[in-house]
Amino acid sequence: MRYFIELSYFGKAYHGWQNQPDSISVQEVLEEKLTKVLRSRIDIVGAGRTDAGVHAKQMFAHFDVATPIDEDLMKYKLNSMLPKDIAIAEIFRVREDAHARFDATARSYEYHLVQEKDAFSKDFAWFLRHHLEVDKMNEAAAALLEYKNFKCFSKSRTDVHTYNCRIDRAEWKQEQDKLVFHITADRFLRNMVRAIVGTLVEIGQNKYPVSHIHEVIKSEDRGKAGTSVPAHGLYLTGIEYPDNIRIN
Numbered sequence: 001m002r003y004f005i006e007l008s009y010f011g012k013a014y015h016g017w018q019n020q021p022d023s024i025s026v027q028e029v030l031e032e033k034l035t036k037v038l039r040s041r042i043d044i045v046g047a048g049r050t051d052a053g054v055h056a057k058q059m060f061a062h063f064d065v066a067t068p069i070d071e072d073l074m075k076y077k078l079n080s081m082l083p084k085d086i087a088i089a090e091i092f093r094v095r096e097d098a099h100a101r102f103d104a105t106a107r108s109y110e111y112h113l114v115q116e117k118d119a120f121s122k123d124f125a126w127f128l129r130h131h132l133e134v135d136k137m138n139e140a141a142a143a144l145l146e147y148k149n150f151k152c153f154s155k156s157r158t159d160v161h162t163y164n165c166r167i168d169r170a171e172w173k174q175e176q177d178k179l180v181f182h183i184t185a186d187r188f189l190r191n192m193v194r195a196i197v198g199t200l201v202e203i204g205q206n207k208y209p210v211s212h213i214h215e216v217i218k219s220e221d222r223g224k225a226g227t228s229v230p231a232h233g234l235y236l237t238g239i240e241y242p243d244n245i246r247i248n
Contacts, residue, residue: 003069004062004094004246005044010085011055012123012232018049026050026086027061033081034063037139047100047239048107051191053231055124058089058238061150062100070095082226098245106168108238111181111197111229118177125178126233132204134172134179139183140203140213141170144196151220152194154189163220164190172200184238191228198226 007030015023019031027046034042044061071091078088112125115132144167151163169184179198199216202208216224 001066002062002064002094002096003071003091004060004098004100005091006089007056007059007061008087008089009056009059010123011050011053013083013085014051016050016054017046017059023052026056026059029086030061030078030084030112033078034080037077038065038069038190045100047104048188049190050234050236051194051231051234054234054236055232056236059236060100060239060241061177062094062098088162093141094245095247096204098241102190103241103245104239105242106184106186106238106240107183107236108169108182109188109193110209110235110237111183111193112233112235113179113181113197113201115179116177116214123232126230128201130205132179132201133206134174134204136206136210137172137200137204139210139211140200141172141183141196143187143210143213144170144183146215149220150189150192150217152216152222152225153192153199154222156222160189165192170196193227193234195222195232197229197233200225200226201229 006056009026017026019025019027031042031044032204041175042063044063045176046061047059050056075088108122114121114125148164150165154163161167165185167185172181174181183193203212237238
């Protein structure tokens with residue numbers, strides 16, 4: 001029987017979502033607690049990766065068990081055992097062939113940026129003092145929806161078979177004291193969002209014209225794109241699935 005776990009985590013203490021040989025990951029901690037509760041080895045499959053230091057307001061993973069479980073009791077036990085920076089929102093039964101990664105139809109991220117020094121946001125947002133031309137950044141962000149191949153924003157050493165992604169939303173919004181970049185796509189490449197933000201910020205600083213975004217994407221060269229911005233400002237905020245994967 002297959003179950004989905006919906007969870008969130010604050011990524012500062014972790015070397016990303018995925019298991020690492022010499023560093024602690026969110027996946028490792030969750031597998032350890034599940035194995036302890038169910039008294040048998042449990043491996044989980046996440047909806048995707050997040051890099052070291054990146055946060056998730058919503059992440060999904062799936063795992064298999066031989067017999068039914070009490071979802072509410074399992075949620076309670078896991079939340080009691082997990083560290084304070086990982087929280088389980090829901091556990092629910094899904095179809096036997098449902099897959100946390102491959103069945104996801106869309107993923108959304110936010111990047112949080114502050115331009116006034118704030119002692120309480122140092123782990124939650126990137127502090128950038130420079131003035132930014134947000135209108136130019138949004139004009140450049142809109143151009144992302146015109147393209148499919150985003151090799152220029154991907155880490156060079158990656159095992160993907162295609163660099164194509166369908167971006168459905170890309171825009172900056174002022175939200176109280178933060179400037180927040182919202183982006184939604186069917187899939188993302190490794191380091192893609194942080195490289196996009198770095199490129200847009202350089203345009204916002206008037207280092208390049210808005211047309212620079214087209215040159216970068218067409219080049220398919222990571223060296224042409226902007227610097228990868230700090231991980232602690234990035235949040236995975238939502239993952240969408242077809243309605244029919246859940247068993248009520």
